[in-house]
Amino acid sequence: MWFAKRAPAGQAGSVQRRHPIAPLPTSLALLLAGCPAPEQPSADASSTASSGAGSSTGAADSSSGSTSAADGSSTGDGPPPSRWVVTADFTAQTLTLVDYDALAAGERDPAALVRGTIDLSAWAPGPLEVEIAPDGHTALVSVSSGFFDGIVGQTLGFTDLTLDGTGLVVDLDTREVVTELATAHVPMGFAFLPDGSRAYSANFGYTGARGSTLSILDPADWSVIEDVEVGEGPEQVAIDESGTLGILNVDSLGAVRVFETADPAGTMSAPLEVAVDPSGVAFVSGMPLAIVANSLTPSNWAVIDLSDPAAPVVRDQSSPPGGFPYGVTPVPGTAQVLMTLANDDTSFVLIDASPNPSAAVWTASVPGLRSFPLGAAVDIASGLALSGAVGAEALLAIHLDGSAVETIAWSAPGPSYVAIGPPRG
Numbered sequence: 001m002w003f004a005k006r007a008p009a010g011q012a013g014s015v016q017r018r019h020p021i022a023p024l025p026t027s028l029a030l031l032l033a034g035c036p037a038p039e040q041p042s043a044d045a046s047s048t049a050s051s052g053a054g055s056s057t058g059a060a061d062s063s064s065g066s067t068s069a070a071d072g073s074s075t076g077d078g079p080p081p082s083r084w085v086v087t088a089d090f091t092a093q094t095l096t097l098v099d100y101d102a103l104a105a106g107e108r109d110p111a112a113l114v115r116g117t118i119d120l121s122a123w124a125p126g127p128l129e130v131e132i133a134p135d136g137h138t139a140l141v142s143v144s145s146g147f148f149d150g151i152v153g154q155t156l157g158f159t160d161l162t163l164d165g166t167g168l169v170v171d172l173d174t175r176e177v178v179t180e181l182a183t184a185h186v187p188m189g190f191a192f193l194p195d196g197s198r199a200y201s202a203n204f205g206y207t208g209a210r211g212s213t214l215s216i217l218d219p220a221d222w223s224v225i226e227d228v229e230v231g232e233g234p235e236q237v238a239i240d241e242s243g244t245l246g247i248l249n250v251d252s253l254g255a256v257r258v259f260e261t262a263d264p265a266g267t268m269s270a271p272l273e274v275a276v277d278p279s280g281v282a283f284v285s286g287m288p289l290a291i292v293a294n295s296l297t298p299s300n301w302a303v304i305d306l307s308d309p310a311a312p313v314v315r316d317q318s319s320p321p322g323g324f325p326y327g328v329t330p331v332p333g334t335a336q337v338l339m340t341l342a343n344d345d346t347s348f349v350l351i352d353a354s355p356n357p358s359a360a361v362w363t364a365s366v367p368g369l370r371s372f373p374l375g376a377a378v379d380i381a382s383g384l385a386l387s388g389a390v391g392a393e394a395l396l397a398i399h400l401d402g403s404a405v406e407t408i409a410w411s412a413p414g415p416s417y418v419a420i421g422p423p424r425g
Contacts, residue, residue: 082423089126089415090127091126093123097172128145129142136172140167188202255272256281277294277297285332293325299324335352365405388415
């Protein structure tokens with residue numbers, strides 16, 4: 001991830017071709033890339049490890065999903081669910097529509113969970129991330145190799161990725177692509193204002209066409225209101241619960257930047273350096289704080305004080321949790337954030353930002369499951385968070401009490417991203 005964000009020397013062209021190689025252990029992949037292994041948790045680390053894993057039988061069949069009528073009603077079994085769960089299936093080139101109600105009720109059989117798929121094979125290399133609009137009916141999709149076109153992608157088995165991409169608007173009811181986004185560069189991460197009146201894209205681009213912009217989108221017609229230069233390599237963007245502040249990471253600067261959503265260009269803060277490789281960002285509910293997952297040097301998380309959004313400062317940084325942090329997602333109504341960890345085990349850490357310094361509440365892992373989760377979708381109502389295990393052919397259901405991580409078999413390569421939509425209304 002950290003090394004894959006930068007193009008290998010001498011690489012050019014629109015398609016990256018490599019001889020097939022066997023997946024490497026993460027630690028060996030790091031050594032080959034010339035990167036230090038992640039620091040391990042110190043002996044007095046505050047987190048309490050808990051783990052659990054379960055696996056349902058079967059796998060989601062991305063080639064046999066039901067279709068949908070023009071009015072949004074499912075032509076599969078039963079009426080559409082109250083909410084959609086959508087997985088971005090990366091090189092499978094599909095979005096999978098999952099029945100939220102069945103999942104929340106305890107169903108883990110993919111044959112009963114999958115309600116259909118949306119074919120995106122016309123857009124290579126495939127959907128990397130997806131976010132569902134506050135209306136519950138529309139999704140923004142980034143089609144991109146992201147940073148999987150380097151050694152981490154090779155480690156997960158992605159040895160021949162098309163270097164191209166775009167942003168798509170998808171109608172989840174009709175299961176059709178509405179339009180392509182005309183952003184200055186290829187998007188990676190998206191965020192919406194709570195009322196759905198604006199959307200924002202962090203435009204990371206891809207190797208050979210790296211992006212450097214934040215785009216402001218108008219959902220009325222999906223036009224680009226403005227492309228704001230932020231520095232090369234913005235990956236993820238988040239909006240606070242009031243809809244007034246945003247934050248994004250910028251890879252090339254080793255920093256995060258904060259802005260007011262009403263005027264991003266005019267209020268963009270100076271870069272706040274936090275690590276060689278900052279990654280996912282999230283606001284802490286009810287507090288003037290944000291958290292950034294630092295993937296490398298150091299590999300930890302940092303809590304950002306936003307008392308003055310124009311001049312954010314680092315409040316505290318954690319000890320190394322083990323592995324490589326990437327995604328962070330707030331737990332609504334709490335001062336907690338769920339963070340993903342990539343390594344030879346796939347892990348999740350619940351962080352409490354209310355004390356200073358912040359602390360890990362629990363760590364839950366799936367031993368031996370090697371993946372690189374880009375984030376987790378948190379759902380208080382069901383007590384679950386959902387995450388993709390791309391490269392490991394699994395959808396993961398993380399219990400928010402830290403008691404277990406359930407694995408649900410999924411079609412190859414497994415979801416690169418998962419979104420849980422609001423009630424469809």
